[in-house]
Amino acid sequence: MKTVLYVLLAVCVVSLGFWAYHENYKTQDAMAEAEAVQTRIGDARARLAVLRAEWAYLNRPDRLRDLAEINFDALALLPLQPEQFGRVDEIPYPPVQTQLPLIDPATSEAITVEEGSL
């Protein structure tokens, strides 16, 4: 009986040790992976910063103004003028679409009002 107990205990200790080492290696792997991801994030951020700087550099007003002048024939871009403001009522009203009487909004609205008042 005692021998069986000893053997069982020994197996238990060995398997626990195996499990503990296994968890340890998994943790280390996860940490290494996290570190790699952090490094990648850092690199991505650095790259993003460079791209943002480059975007800002390419969009600097001086350059855009020169480009607008060079491409005037194709684009005809001019500085914004006060005359370019319009009023809403200057825009032509969208043409009325003819609809079937059943889904005509005027009649369907009338129906819902009737239903509501009942």
Added chain:
Amino acid sequence: MIRTPLRPLARILEARARGDNPDAIERENLAARHEAMYDRDRGRAESRLFVLGLCFFAAFSTISIRMGVLAGTAPAEPTVSAAGVEIATQRAEILDRQGRILATNLETSALYAQPPMIVDPARAATELARIFPDLNAAALMEDFTGKRKFLWVRKVLSPEQQQAVHDIGEPGLLFGAREMRLYPNGALAAHVLGGASFGREGVSAAEVIGTAGIEKMFDDRLRDPARAAEPLQLSIDLTIQATMEQVLDTGMKLMNAKGAAGVLMDVHTGEVVAIASLPDFDPNERPAPPTKGNPSDSPLFNRAVQGVYELGSTFKIFTVAQAMELGLVNPETIINTSSPMQWGKHRIRDFKNYGPTLSVEKVIVKSSNVGTARIAQQIGAERQQSFLRSIGMMEATPLEIVEAKGGKPLLPPRWPEITTMTVSYGHGISTSPLHLAAGYAMIANGGTVVAPTLLRHPAAQQGARILSPETAAAARQMLRHVVTEGTASLGEVAGYEVAGKTGTADKPKETGGGYHKDKVIATFATMFPVSNPQYVLIVTLDEPVNTTGPEPRRTAGWTAVPVAAEMIRRVAPLLGLKPQIEPGRLSDITLTSN
């Protein structure tokens, strides 16, 4: 505790009766007492030793457990933390009011050499001189073959240059990581941003420190690692700033001026939307401060903030507004304006004679020095000073750039009545265009003080009230008439109801003593749209001459006003202001019946 007597009487008598020596009893008792004392002391010492031993045990076991733990764990740096790589850039970015980049960081490299490791010094020197034309091959050769163990070759490299240096293939030429400050818009808003340079430098990193402008003012906040990811947002609008600089530059050239300044400010929030000073510089390569000549001629000089000038007639509206607020005059009050006006040995004269009398409104519209001086006499020196102090004309502006402290107004040392009179029309007191912008913003927003700010600040400022809304409205109406029928007729911009006041002041001679005859500072201070003012614009030209007519004209009406009008025409649509039809004057009484 009851002490046992050494010689108990009963036992003594007993012993005496028996014929024994009673001293033996005493000795016996003494011995018993000593025994008890010994036992007590021993017990106490033992317990003390025990506690001490316990302490030592605890201390040693702590140390040994810690040593065991340290020995048992794998050596690893604590790298896994969420905020570890957060700081990709050290210095916070600076953005404009719409989030566009004004200043950012760029990773780059510095080039250094370790001469003992250089294989072929001659080739390295010639190749470096070929890549960087400003380096001298002979001097490099001397450095590479001399005693030096280390030298910096370049502080920053472009990626192309770095590749070219790589291609030399010299092991003694090494790169150090650097982060440099980049202003992608070049000279745009140069005076606001200032510039940055390297502070302490190491091989692998270098501090970037602000050297001027807002970079220096907020250096600690921008360098704070905890706030590196949080950009500093300014009130400047990139597009409007660019437009202002372009129009100002064109205007400066057309009017043959040697310098120009412009300030555009929101009258409610105090936000400076655009502020420009020409000539300017590129903050990426900030020039060294001038060592000779007049520092105010250097491009580094910020005319809008540091430049204090006598801004002339633009000050008249403050005098008139104060007199109206005090109830001394109203717009229709008739003022004696016979020119010249003799005061002691001084003589005040107008640009031309406007007749014996003018109403207060006409004094502003025609810009009569004599009329303003007479109104100022009624106000008196003390009230005038306290008014100017309350609108901030007596101290430097609180703008958030280091140069603002240098823009301290020049005030007369004493304030006799003649000073009161000259200050009333803007002579004898020198302020910066930004001071003027803050003063006009006070009139424009209905009479409360606003402090100019460069930081995004969307809420309206609740400053102290200086003028009643009615007085401010009356003053604005006068300024509107200056444009519609007065000295600033070229300032009319259809749809934007421009109101403003011109100012032309002779420049004082640098050597002191009197004024130049043919050098002026022309200023136009304006607000728009006058029925509901949103923005104040100040345009100042330094030594302008309008040569389009038969004879050169220097007054602000012919120089600063057209530039300001063009600026409003270009900038107002960008600010989202729609041109409005000006409300006509209502007819007096409408009789109706039904």
